[in-house]
Amino acid sequence: MTPLFFQLTVGPYCGVMMDIRLRRVIRFAPVVLVPLLLLSSTFPGEFRVSLSYWLLGCVSAAMFIVGDRAPLAVSITLSVLSVPMFGAQAWGVSELVPYLGAVSLGEVAIRASLGSRVIAAAVWSAAFVLGTWLDDPGLFWRWATVVSTVLFVGLPLILGLYIRSQRELAATYRERAADAEARTATAAAGARSAERTAVARELHDLVAHHMASIVLRINVARHVLGGADPRVDAVFDDVYLTASHALADIRRLLTALRDPSLHEVPLVNSGAVRSEIFAAIERTRRGGYEVMAHVDADISELDAISRLSLLRVVQESLTNVMKHAASGSTVNVETIRRGAGFAVRIVNNGVETNRLIGEGYGIIGMKERITLVGGQLATAATTDGWELDAWIPARAEASAGLPGYEL
DSSP states (O other): OOHHHHHHTHHHHHHHHHHHHHHHHHHHHHHHHHHHHHHHTOBTTTBOOOHHHHHHHHHHHHHHTTTTTSHHHHHHHHHHHHHHHHHSOOOGGGGGGGGHHHHHHHHHHHHSOHHHHHHHHHHHHHHHHHHHHHHOGGGSSSHHHHHHHHHHHHHHHHHHHHHHHHHHHHHHHHHHHHHHHHHHHHHHHHHHHHHHHHHHHHIIIIIIHHHHHHHHHHHHHHHHHTTSOHHHHHHHHHHHHHHHHHHHHHHHHHHHHHOTTGGGSOTTOHHHHHHHHHHHHHHHHHTTOEEEEEEOSOOTTSOHHHHHHHHHHHHHHHHHHHHHBOTTOEEEEEEEEETTEEEEEEEESOBOGGGOOOSOHHHHHHHHHHHHTTOEEEEEEOSSSEEEEEEEESSOOTTTSOGGGOO
């Protein structure tokens, strides 16, 4: 597991879990701390926190719990509740309880928009100034009041904006890292595709051309010298069939090299192809469609390219169903042995009349692929839906995709 992969997957998950736990601790901390502060300031016979102060403090602590859901509303409420607490007779650490309004102002700075921050700051400033005046009108008109107002309003805003900027910066770095990873993967896939295309081009221009020439000349020689000697005819037939099969193998290899998604399915593993077919069927079912499937258990007789062609036809057809058919409609998927190959029939009875599947690029690509392996494919709109019929040979013939022995 690479460090970058860890940072993009496991790292963020752990960080998010720790962040959630920390937020929960902070969110519920006032519910525990406020009663402790009020109890610490209670001395029977000397000083006792009033019942109204207890009530206002506990209500403020309870309101703080929902501050993440409605930060502006909670900030305004806590600011209003702080006014009578500032004006009440309090002593010791119990005087800290009204400053939950300052904490909620910082949360507004973190979570809310500019307009909400301005409103929350204005309300908290007014509440703090009014509470200071109610506490001691004689000491209100002094520079200490101005300094404390700026301090208890400015610091929560600055701290909240700093935390907000750090979160946005971290999100930007995560997006950049994800983009860099995606660009790296795309560049690697492009390089592999370009190399495979280059190899396919060389194989086509050099080997396939000579093989096609050999097949053509052997065929001419059979007609010119045929009948002279049965042994010569047998040799010609053997060479012709061998060269034709080699040419078919080259054509299938070219198809494999030019398939950009070749790495997705092990072409030599028929079990993996069946698993991919059932995965496509299950995705369609999760999309809200009723899929009835009958897939032949043994497709091992199909060669690698024919198996891949079978898979792509099923995948593309079911993708078209999910694109164009009404949710909840019925889809029948059938792949059975027929003659020297396999037949595929997919019928959907829920295509909307204004969204019938036509000759899109997916259908055209399927037809080209099936033609290449020497099979047949037909699509048609029915009275209430759409159907596809295809036949894929177990082993493509040399001449299937090579008219005139051309690749």
